[in-house]
Amino acid sequence: xxxxxxxxxSDNGFVFNPASGESFMVNPVGLGMLNMMRKGQSQEQIVAAxxxxxxxxxxxxxxxxxxxxxxxxxxxxxxxxxx
Amino acid sequence: MTMTSKKTYERPxxxxxxxxxxxxxxxxxxxxPISHLEGQAVNDLIAKYGSPLxxxxxxxxxxxxxxxxxxxxxxxPRVQFAWSYKxxxxxxxxxxxxxxxxxxxxxxxxxYDKAIRNGVQGNKIIFNGPDKSETDLRKAITNHSLIHIDxxxxxxxxxxxxxxLNIRPKVAIRVNMDTGVYPTWDRFGxxxxxxxxxxxxxKILFSGMMDLVGLHTHIGTFMLSPSAYAVAASKLxxxxxxxxxxxxxxxxxxxxxxxxxxxxxxxxxxxxxxxISPSFDDFAEAITTALMNSDYRPKNPPLLILETGRALxxxxxxxxxxxxxxxxxxxxxxxxxxNAGVNILFTAFWYDxxxxxxxxxTSYTEDTAIYGPLCMNIDVLRESVTMPLLNKDDHMVIHxxxxxxxxxxxxxxxxxxxxxxxxxxxxVHVIRNNESIDNIRSLEHVPDHLLNFE
Ligand SMILES: Cc1ncc(COP(=O)(O)O)c(C=O)c1O
Numbered sequence: 270x271x272x273x274x275x276x277x278x279s280d281n282g283f284v285f286n287p288a289s290g291e292s293f294m295v296n297p298v299g300l301g302m303l304n305m306m307r308k309g310q311s312q313e314q315i316v317a318a319x320x321x322x323x324x325x326x327x328x329x330x331x332x333x334x335x336x337x338x339x340x341x342x343x344x345x346x347x348x349x350x351x352x
Numbered sequence: 353m354t355m356t357s358k359k360t361y362e363r364p365x366x367x368x369x370x371x372x373x374x375x376x377x378x379x380x381x382x383x384x385p386i387s388h389l390e391g392q393a394v395n396d397l398i399a400k401y402g403s404p405l406x407x408x409x410x411x412x413x414x415x416x417x418x419x420x421x422x423x424x425x426x427x428x429p430r431v432q433f434a435w436s437y438k439x440x441x442x443x444x445x446x447x448x449x450x451x452x453x454x455x456x457x458x459x460x461x462x463x464y465d466k467a468i469r470n471g472v473q474g475n476k477i478i479f480n481g482p483d484k485s486e487t488d489l490r491k492a493i494t495n496h497s498l499i500h501i502d503x504x505x506x507x508x509x510x511x512x513x514x515x516x517l518n519i520r521p522k523v524a525i526r527v528n529m530d531t532g533v534y535p536t537w538d539r540f541g542x543x544x545x546x547x548x549x550x551x552x553x554x555k556i557l558f559s560g561m562m563d564l565v566g567l568h569t570h571i572g573t574f575m576l577s578p579s580a581y582a583v584a585a586s587k588l589x590x591x592x593x594x595x596x597x598x599x600x601x602x603x604x605x606x607x608x609x610x611x612x613x614x615x616x617x618x619x620x621x622x623x624x625x626x627x628i629s630p631s632f633d634d635f636a637e638a639i640t641t642a643l644m645n646s647d648y649r650p651k652n653p654p655l656l657i658l659e660t661g662r663a664l665x666x667x668x669x670x671x672x673x674x675x676x677x678x679x680x681x682x683x684x685x686x687x688x689x690x691n692a693g694v695n696i697l698f699t700a701f702w703y704d705x706x707x708x709x710x711x712x713x714t715s716y717t718e719d720t721a722i723y724g725p726l727c728m729n730i731d732v733l734r735e736s737v738t739m740p741l742l743n744k745d746d747h748m749v750i751h752x753x754x755x756x757x758x759x760x761x762x763x764x765x766x767x768x769x770x771x772x773x774x775x776x777x778x779x780v781h782v783i784r785n786n787e788s789i790d791n792i793r794s795l796e797h798v799p800d801h802l803l804n805f806e
Binding site: 284291292293294295296297298299301302303319321322323324325329330333334336337339340341343344346 | 358359360362363364366367368369678680716741743744
């Protein structure tokens with residue numbers, strides 16, 4: 270789950286893909302996850318970090334993270350090994 | 353513990369900005385959370401009575417009724433409502449209407465018996481519908497109920513029974529007609545345009561065995577056009593005048609049936625029902641003007657009867673339910689599964705019901721499909737609706753569910769939930785208990801040879 274390297278992310282959650290010209294908004298939890306993904310952190314690290322900051326169970330966060338990643342894949346924001 | 357210093361979690365979401373302008377997070381949801389119903393917290397209601405749960409407001413029922421009655425009574429001297437039992441026949445609900453002065457409108461022996469058991473006087477029960485058994489008719493004749501004849505076979509059966517009992521049944525005929533709204537409901541009653549209705553009236557008056565007291569029509573349901581009622585009222589008035597001219601017989605009432613649209617939004621409708629549904633005043637104006645302008649000139653103006661159902665009760669009830677799970681569909685859309693489906697929300701087949709969370713939410717939204725819990729593809733509450741981010745165990749309020757759901761619900765794979773009524777002092781009463789497996793099994797019988805297996 271690596272994010273394409275040319276994707277721009279602003280501090281307030283505005284996401285821009287220069288390759289497609291598409292832009293997106295993420296909410297604060299999503300922004301936190303996205304930034305950790307950009308730093309190459311693992312799923313476990315991300316879940317643990319979110320749990321530090323928010324009132325939520327690890328299981329919930331993990332499930333939501335996988336869904337979030339799936340949405341990013343749908344929006345073609347993820348880097349694949351064959352790309 | 354540092355729990356309290358942690359922030360409130362909201363699931364992560366990414367939303368595409370269609371116009372490339374970061375103008376807030378897409379469209380804001382247009383609604384607020386509904387955390388309380390008639391002064392009662394949804395969370396408390398669910399904790400005490402379970403989820404899903406039907407919640408009915410006595411205050412709203414009475415308010416709607418008074419508004420409808422006023423719309424007609426300010427325009428016409430003699431008005432009578434008859435509560436359409438099939439719309440919602442929970443006894444407590446029927447009795448609110450009866451306390452407000454409504455008669456009962458029933459369409460089966462079962463509904464007839466319910467009205468009698470509720471204490472409605474026989475002569476204040478209107479008996480409609482194509483399915484009246486001989487036993488039903490005997491009872492109705494003996495009780496002096498108002499029998500609305502649907503077809504010729506019923507007319508002949510009534511004559512036979514009347515002869516045997518030596519009582520004159522009080523009858524009306526149901527008339528169907530072209531009102532300019534299509535498809536016309538021509539399955540029920542006698543047709544106006546092709547002369548069937550006039551023939552039936554002649555048969556009744558010629559036989560001399562029945563009292564023709566009224567004329568009835570019910571032109572359709574969820575009617576958005578007051579002018580259709582004006583057409584129907586003129587046609588009934590014309591029939592009444594023909595009867596007066598030929599037989600010197602004055603009918604006592606004209607019954608315009610039900611069918612006024614409620615504030616719900618029909619599936620596929622672009623505009624919400626609250627914007628396009630005519631008001632009681634609109635319908636009342638159309639009907640009473642048509643009656644007064646008609647060529648009917650009786651000595652006593654006929655009583656105007658209305659059998660309004662859905663428009664009186666739809667917005668007086670809610671279905672509260674709980675989020676079971678969230679899923680991502682293969683096209684990327686979000687789907688949310690509630691514990692209430694089309695088994696108890698039959699009207700989801702007709703309406704795009706408004707659904708709102710019962711707890712606060714933020715302005716992030718997603719296009720969401722909302723499903724019920726049945727293992728069936730047709731169990732869809734909303735195909736696509738902008739929803740805030742929902743979490744498992746969140747509570748949801750489904751609006752405008754008062755009509756037809758608590759009568760057409762089905763016991764499919766699970767048991768039907770409780771129904772509570774919140775009275776005018778905001779006190780909660782259980783008016784129908786949840787079903788138990790024993791209720792269901794008590795009707796079954798397993799033959800001896802099927803009792804045992806390895
Ligand atoms: C004879 C008759 N009267 C009244 C009603 C109530 O109709 P609505 O709920 O559309 O007002 C119905 C419903 O189908 C009906 O068949």
